[in-house]
Amino acid sequence: VRCMVELADKVQALVQSQSFGFKVIMAQEEERRRVAREMHDGPAQAMANVIFLAEVCEKLIELDTGRAKEELHELRQQILGCLNETRKIIFDLRPMALDDLGLIPTVKRIADILKERKGIKVSVKPLGHAEKLESHIEIGLFRIIQESLNNIEKHAEASEVEILIEFQSDWVAAEIKDNGKGFEADKNHYEGDSFGLLGMRERVSLLDGELVIHSRPGEGTEVRVRIPLSAATREAKQLA
């Protein structure tokens, strides 16, 4: 009978994971739509405007050099704004720093962005010997930290966040702690329809890791994740 109960649990978990597949696909379409819309309303519009300005300048250049120069300056400002916006969209999609520099510098960068945007003080502390992890572990851990910071920004009303990232020979762990308003961990207003949290849990389980979330009203929130580094991963690191 115990065997059947375990089987039922396993089936239950799998059914949830199937509906997870559906949610991931819908979320992916939603993300595509959002990014397409962002690029269309932002950079693409701005570029169309710059093309118009360039035409104006070409016509003005012989008639009124002074005004042509002004328009040209305006054009340069607009294209600069457009480039910054494009860079932001690119960074949100996939921080290239992650591939180029690794986890810690990239986490520090999103911490700085949150600090700038919301005035929340964020500290990032690496423990142990920080090293380049396998790409799917690194991106998974990064997305979990990113999602935690998103949640803090949206819901927590926190003024301080502490991010610890610990590297050990056979596991890597992260802890994201804020001093915000917290929530009742057993209430489902956090667990409920939050795709973000569901996505975090699923990512962690795909990496054979563990995720623990501690929170109490008025006492902030603590997200802890721990991911094992497989023997294969360790060997690859020693060979590299």
Add this chain to the structure above:
Amino acid sequence: VRCMVELADKVQALVQSQSFGFKVIMAQEEERRRVAREMHDGPAQAMANVIFLAEVCEKLIELDTGRAKEELHELRQQILGCLNETRKIIFDLRPMALDDLGLIPTVKRIADILKERKGIKVSVKPLGHAEKLESHIEIGLFRIIQESLNNIEKHAEASEVEILIEFQSDWVAAEIKDNGKGFEADKNHYEGDSFGLLGMRERVSLLDGELVIHSRPGEGTEVRVRIPLSAATREAKQLA
């Protein structure tokens, strides 16, 4: 015993769907990386170059109006190329025509793109009364047709493609038929590691639909998909 066999099949399907969840997440990260890279190497680089050109123009304008005008013309060409490239990336991400105009015009557009790019003759024929479907059905059907055309472009060596889309009161179906080289449907060189096909199957099953692929070496390939419109969907349409 039959019950246990069915249960085992069900568990097996669910296990596959779990690994599907993993593949979707990895594919999503891969897509993000690709789009970020495309935007970085394309539009963002071009914009940085345009900013440089604008600076040059500003300096030249009082020294050499003729050359300033030439540079300005070059600048306008570059920003136009940049805008076209950006629009292409936006369209690949999420054809906004799908939300704005519906399935048939959007499929006609990707058919035209394939025609232009590869010289493959593609015809799109709607049957029955074409109408706006629920968004998740429309995008699902569109992605299946898009993926079929991708496969034809990559593997089929076809010169002609016929796309039929049939609307009925309680289902919608699509048939994508090419005259390419075909394949042995029971060999796994098509089924195997093709995430595209796996994704198609999963999308269809999430929509409670059916997918059939017919192919024989030398006799082209036929992809048929049929998706039921639920009673709820029909009611929503009647109310709309």
